[in-house]
Each structure stands twice: as C-alpha cells, then as structure tokens.
Amino acid sequence: MKTASTLARMDDNESRVYSTTRLIRFSDCDPAGMVFFPQYFVMLNSLVEDWFTVGLGINYAHLLGVRRIGLPTVALQSEFRAPSRMGDLLEMRLQVERLGGRSLRLNIDYRRGATCCVQIRQTLVTTSLAHDGAIDIPQDVREAIGHWQSLKGKTS
Numbered sequence: 480m481k482t483a484s485t486l487a488r489m490d491d492n493e494s495r496v497y498s499t500t501r502l503i504r505f506s507d508c509d510p511a512g513m514v515f516f517p518q519y520f521v522m523l524n525s526l527v528e529d530w531f532t533v534g535l536g537i538n539y540a541h542l543l544g545v546r547r548i549g550l551p552t553v554a555l556q557s558e559f560r561a562p563s564r565m566g567d568l569l570e571m572r573l574q575v576e577r578l579g580g581r582s583l584r585l586n587i588d589y590r591r592g593a594t595c596c597v598q599i600r601q602t603l604v605t606t607s608l609a610h611d612g613a614i615d616i617p618q619d620v621r622e623a624i625g626h627w628q629s630l631k632g633k634t635s
Contacts, residue, residue: 547608554602
C-alpha cells in the first residue's frame with residue numbers, strides 16, 4: 480500500500496537538481512546487511528560538500544577552514560522507504576527548496592534505480608565559526624545558489 484510522503488517530491492522540471500552516485504560499501508552496513516541508517520547522514524554531509532565545491536564552485540573546505548563560515552544542520556526530517564544493501568549504487572539528488580536570509584532548506588533523495596530509498600529535508604544555517612552565531616548567507620554563496628537555481632535540469 481502506498482502512502483503519501485510528508486516530504487516534498489523532487490521534480491527535475493521545476494528547478495536544478497545536483498546528482499551524484501555512491502556505491503554502498505561493507506562499512507556502510509549493519510549485521511543484517513543493510514545500510515545502518517546513521518550512514519545516510521554521513522552520505523548527506525558528503526553530498527552537501529560536493530554540491531558546494533562541484534555544483535556551486537565554492538570550495539567547501541575553504542569556506543569552513545579559511546573563511547570560518549559554518550553550515551550546521553538545524554532541522555532534519557527523514558523517511559526511510561526501502562533498504563539499501565552492499566553493492567547497491569545509489570543516486571543521491573539534492574534540490575534547493577528555499578533560500579532564506581541566513582538559512583537554506585534542501586530536499587534530498589537517494590534512489591536505487593526507480594526506487595526511492597530515502598527522502599530527507601534538511602535546513603542549514605550559515606554561522607560564523609569565530610563567534611558561533613548565525614550570519615547572513617555570504618553574497619557569493621547567495622549568488623552561486625541563485626544562479627544554480629535558475630538553471631533547469633540535472634547536474635553532477
């Protein structure tokens with residue numbers, strides 16, 4: 480029986496989707512042979528880092544290390560819809576739902592072929608690592624996201 484998802488569905492026709500693939504490894508799995516669910520959040524962080532560096536052209540390591548701008552997660556909602564197992568190749572897709580003054584909300588899904596295994600909604604806030612407070616999204620980051628959102632289709 481199908482149920483309605485509480486998370487937004489991604490639609491390639493509405494806005495840009497950043498996509499990459501990831502092979503599920505032994506180290507991702509629990510004794511039952513399925514991905515141990517916290518590993519999906521490790522994959523999520525890698526996806527966001529890659530989107531910044533590759534998709535937006537803003538080096539994530541430089542953003543945090545040199546510029547001292549953090550992007551902590553302040554809200555996270557997830558649905559685990561189907562198991563992933565060692566050897567599976569997941570397509571991890573990211574789409575911007577909302578760009579605010581100090582935060583952005585992302586919709587993410589992990590797919591094995593046509594099967595959606597995981598859906599995630601994540602809210603990130605920009606912070607100063609120097610004083611641990613929220614700051615406005617830096618202009619270059621805002622412009623890169625705005626430009627990226629204006630494009631249609633999928634990128635990887």
